Amino acid sequence: MLRLNWSILTFFLLVVIFVQFAYYYFYSIPYNGCSKCPKHAEQKVEAPVYVAPQNSTKLKRRRIHIDPDGERANAAFVILARNTDLNGLQKTIPQLEARFNGKFNYPYVFLNDVPFTELFKNEIRKLSKSKMSFGTIPKEHWSYPEWVNVTRADECRADMDRRRIIYGGSLPYRHMCRFNSGFFFRHPLLDEYEFYWRVEPSVEFSCDIDYDPFLFMKKNDKKYGFVIMLHEYWETIPSLWNTTLQFMEANKGLVTDKNSLDLLRRPDGSYNGCHFWSNFEIASLDFLRSKEYVSYFEYLDKTGGFFYERWGDAPVHSIAAAMYLPMDQIHYFEDVGYFHNPFYNCPANPALQLNCNCDPSKNVNNDHECFRIFREVKQRRPQLPVFLFLLVALIFIHFYLFYRAVPTEIDCSKCSETKTAVASKQGRFTRNSAPGKVKAAIVILARNSDIDGLNHTIPMFEQRFNHKFNYPYVFLNDVPFNERFKSAMRKLTTSKLSFGTVPTEHWSYPSWINVTKADEARKSMEKRDIIYGGSLPYRHMCRYNSGFFFRHPLLQEYDYYWRVEPWVEFTCDIDYDPFVFMKTNNKDYGFTIMVPEYIETIPTLWDTVEKFIEEHQQIIHPKNTLKMFRNDQGSYNLCHFWSNFEIGSLRFFRSGAYSKYFDYLDKKGGFFYERWGDAPVHSLGVAMFLPREKIHYFEDIGYFHNPFQNCPANPALQLRCSCNPKKSESLNNDCLNRYLELYRSR
Structure with a gap:
C-alpha cells in the first residue's frame, strides 16, 4: 500500500494530500505489532442495531421494531431436509419462530431428494402458521452428470474414506454440496422470491431478532450475509482454487474490479482456506441466478471436482461472493445468535446481549484468522463523511504533529518487554519429576x-x-x-x-x-x-x-x-x-x-x-x-x-x-x-x-x-x-x- 515520503512534498501537497492519506492510514489500518504494543481502537462492523435513547444511562432491552408500513421483502426460508430430520426441525423451527418469524411470518420452502411423507408435512405444519411449501429435487440435480467418470469417482471416495477425510466416503454429501452450489435457487418453488435464509435441522437461534434481516439486506443493497467464517478442510478441495484461477483467467470480463478477493487470497495469490459457513446464509437469489455466478458454477461442475474431490458449497459460495461482490455488499450479522454443532456466533456487544441467552466467549469468530481478515478488509474503506470534514477543517499542523508522533508500524523490538526477555527471566518451566526416562x-x-x-x-x-x-x-x-x-x-x-x-x-x-x-x-x-x-x-x-x-x-x-x-x-x-x-x-x-x-x-x-x-x-x-x-x-x-x-x-x-x-x-x-x-x-x-x-x-x-x-x-x-x-x-x-x-x- 502507498506510503508517502513527507520530506519531498511541498507545503501545499502536505496540506491537501497528506490530510487525506494520513486519515486513511490512521483510521482504517490497524496497527501491526506484538501483543504488548498499542493498537488503535477497532471500528465496529456495521450492524442494524436498535440504539437506546441518548438520555438513557442504563442498558435497556431493545423494543421490537416492525416496519410501520408493514413492508416485507419477497423472501423465504429454505430448508434442505430428509424425512428423518423431523426431530431436528421440531427443535429448530420453534426457536426461529420465537426469536424472529413469529413476528414476520415469512414462508418456508422445504426441499428433499425424495418426496416428503405426509407424516413429515403434517408435523412440520404444526410448528408455524406461515405458508409452507414442500418440493422434490429434480433427479438431474441429485445424481451424477453425464461427464463424470463414475468409476473414478468411486475410487476417489474410497481413497478419501481410507484417509478418514470428513464425509470423504459419502456420495449423498457430494450430491448435497453440488445441489446447494448450483441448483437450489433454480427450484420452481423459489422462482417467486428475491432473498432466501438457509436453515438446517438441529441448529439453534439464541438471540431475539427484532428487525427484518431481509428488508435490511434489500434496503442496504446487501447481497450476501453470514454469521461464521472458518477454514475449509484442505483435503476436500485440493484443486478448487487453481480451478477458480483458471476460470478467472478465461473469463476476465466477469470478475468485478471492486471484488472482495482479499478476503480469501494470500499475498502470494494462494487460497487462505477461509469461507463463510454456509449452513447459515441470508442472500440474494438474483445474485445466485446471475450470469456471472451460473458461469462459475458450470465451469466448476464440468471439472467433476464435486465428485472426484469433495468440494463443498461453502467455499464455492464464498469464492463467488468474493469474485463478484464488493465488500459493502457482504454483511456480517453480528447480532444473530446462532449455533451449528460445534460452533457458535454470539454477540459480544452488551446491548445486543440483552436479547440473547448465549455465551459470547464461545463465539468462534473471536480472534479467528478468517474473521480477522474479514474485519481488516472491511475497515480499509475510508469513512467518507469524516474524511470530507477533515478536508475542510484546515487543521494541518495539529494533525501532522499528532500523526508523526504515532508510528503506523510498531517495531516490536522496541516494545517494553518481549516474550523472549520475559521467558529468560522466568527460566524454564519444570515439573516435580524424577530424573531419567521411563519405558x-x-x-x-x-x-x-x-x-x-x-x-x-x-x-x-x-x-x-x-x-x-x-x-x-x-x-x-x-x-x-x-x-x-x-x-x-x-x-x-x-x-x-x-x-x-x-x-x-x-x-x-x-x-x-x-x-x-x-x-x-x-x-x-x-x-x-x-x-x-x-x-x-x-x-x-x-x-x-x-x-x-x-x-x-x-x-x-x-x-x-x-x-x-x-x-x-x-x-x-x-x-x-x-x-x-x-x-x-x-x-x-x-x-x-x-x-x-x-x-x-x-x-x-x-x-x-x-x-x-x-x-x-x-x-x-x-x-x-x-x-x-x-x-x-x-x-x-x-x-x-x-x-x-x-x-x-x-x-x-x-x-x-x-x-x-x-x-x-x-x-x-x-x-x-x-x-x-x-x-x-x-x-x-x-x-x-x-x-x-x-x-x-x-x-x-x-x-x-x-x-x-x-x-x-x-x-x-x-x-x-x-x-x-x-x-x-x-x-x-x-x-x-x-x-x-x-x-x-x-
Whole structure:
C-alpha cells in the first residue's frame, strides 16, 4: 500500500494530500505489532442495531421494531431436509419462530431428494402458521452428470474414506454440496422470491431478532450475509482454487474490479482456506441466478471436482461472493445468535446481549484468522463523511504533529518487554519429576498416504519436546508400510522408529457380527449425513484403538504411550517429561481436550455400559469418576476425553478390568451396528476403573486438532507458546468444567 515520503512534498501537497492519506492510514489500518504494543481502537462492523435513547444511562432491552408500513421483502426460508430430520426441525423451527418469524411470518420452502411423507408435512405444519411449501429435487440435480467418470469417482471416495477425510466416503454429501452450489435457487418453488435464509435441522437461534434481516439486506443493497467464517478442510478441495484461477483467467470480463478477493487470497495469490459457513446464509437469489455466478458454477461442475474431490458449497459460495461482490455488499450479522454443532456466533456487544441467552466467549469468530481478515478488509474503506470534514477543517499542523508522533508500524523490538526477555527471566518451566526416562513410546496409527500430515506434525513435536528426550516412535498400519513412508519418517527424527502391521483379526469383522445388518446400518447413517456414518475403515479404526492397539507386539516392552496423529500441532514448548510426570505421580490417563460426542453415533453405548456395570460391580473402582459423565438424571452427558491426544498407562489398558469391559462392548456389535468411537469408550473405561487422582489434564500442553485446540491461559505458561488462549476449547467448556469440579472437590 502507498506510503508517502513527507520530506519531498511541498507545503501545499502536505496540506491537501497528506490530510487525506494520513486519515486513511490512521483510521482504517490497524496497527501491526506484538501483543504488548498499542493498537488503535477497532471500528465496529456495521450492524442494524436498535440504539437506546441518548438520555438513557442504563442498558435497556431493545423494543421490537416492525416496519410501520408493514413492508416485507419477497423472501423465504429454505430448508434442505430428509424425512428423518423431523426431530431436528421440531427443535429448530420453534426457536426461529420465537426469536424472529413469529413476528414476520415469512414462508418456508422445504426441499428433499425424495418426496416428503405426509407424516413429515403434517408435523412440520404444526410448528408455524406461515405458508409452507414442500418440493422434490429434480433427479438431474441429485445424481451424477453425464461427464463424470463414475468409476473414478468411486475410487476417489474410497481413497478419501481410507484417509478418514470428513464425509470423504459419502456420495449423498457430494450430491448435497453440488445441489446447494448450483441448483437450489433454480427450484420452481423459489422462482417467486428475491432473498432466501438457509436453515438446517438441529441448529439453534439464541438471540431475539427484532428487525427484518431481509428488508435490511434489500434496503442496504446487501447481497450476501453470514454469521461464521472458518477454514475449509484442505483435503476436500485440493484443486478448487487453481480451478477458480483458471476460470478467472478465461473469463476476465466477469470478475468485478471492486471484488472482495482479499478476503480469501494470500499475498502470494494462494487460497487462505477461509469461507463463510454456509449452513447459515441470508442472500440474494438474483445474485445466485446471475450470469456471472451460473458461469462459475458450470465451469466448476464440468471439472467433476464435486465428485472426484469433495468440494463443498461453502467455499464455492464464498469464492463467488468474493469474485463478484464488493465488500459493502457482504454483511456480517453480528447480532444473530446462532449455533451449528460445534460452533457458535454470539454477540459480544452488551446491548445486543440483552436479547440473547448465549455465551459470547464461545463465539468462534473471536480472534479467528478468517474473521480477522474479514474485519481488516472491511475497515480499509475510508469513512467518507469524516474524511470530507477533515478536508475542510484546515487543521494541518495539529494533525501532522499528532500523526508523526504515532508510528503506523510498531517495531516490536522496541516494545517494553518481549516474550523472549520475559521467558529468560522466568527460566524454564519444570515439573516435580524424577530424573531419567521411563519405558514409553509415541504411538502413531497412520497410512502410507499420511506422509504430508506427519511431515507437518513430527518436526513440530520434535522441536517442542522429543528432541530433548528421544522417546521412540511406533507406527502402526492395517497394511505394511512402504519403503517411501519409512524413509520419509526416518528423516524427521533421530529417535528409534518401529513400523508394525495390524493383525487382520484386529481390523476386520469378528465372527459374531451380522455383516448384512452392519452394511445396512452404515447406509442408513450415511443417508442421514452422520459424520463418518458410512465409513467401514473408520469403524475398524475405532474398534482397534478401543481394544487392540495396546496388545501389539511392538508395544509389549513399554509401560506408557503418547498418541499422536497426522496434521495435529503442538504449540507450546514442553520442558519436562510428561511420561516421568505420569509415573512419578501415579497417573494412568492424561488428556488435553474434552468435548461432547455425536449422540447419533452412540445411541446405545451408555445403556450397554450401565448393563456392564450392573453385571460387574466387583471390578468397578469404589472411587470411580462416573459422576463426571452422568447428568442430573443419571443419563450420559456425552462428554469424553478427545482421544486423538492421550498419554496413558499401557498397563491400565492391558488390565483384566478394561479387557472385560472392551470384550463386553465388542460382543454387542456397536462398533459396526452403530459407530462407537474409541474416545467415549476410553473415557467411560477410565471413569469406571480409575479414581480422580489418576486422571490428569495437561493444561500446559498446547495442542491443535482441527477444529479444536488446547492453549494454556496461565501467563507464565504462555511464555512458551505460540497459541491464542482465547481460542482454547477449555474456555467455558461444560465437559472440562465437570472434570475440574470433580478434581477440586478433593
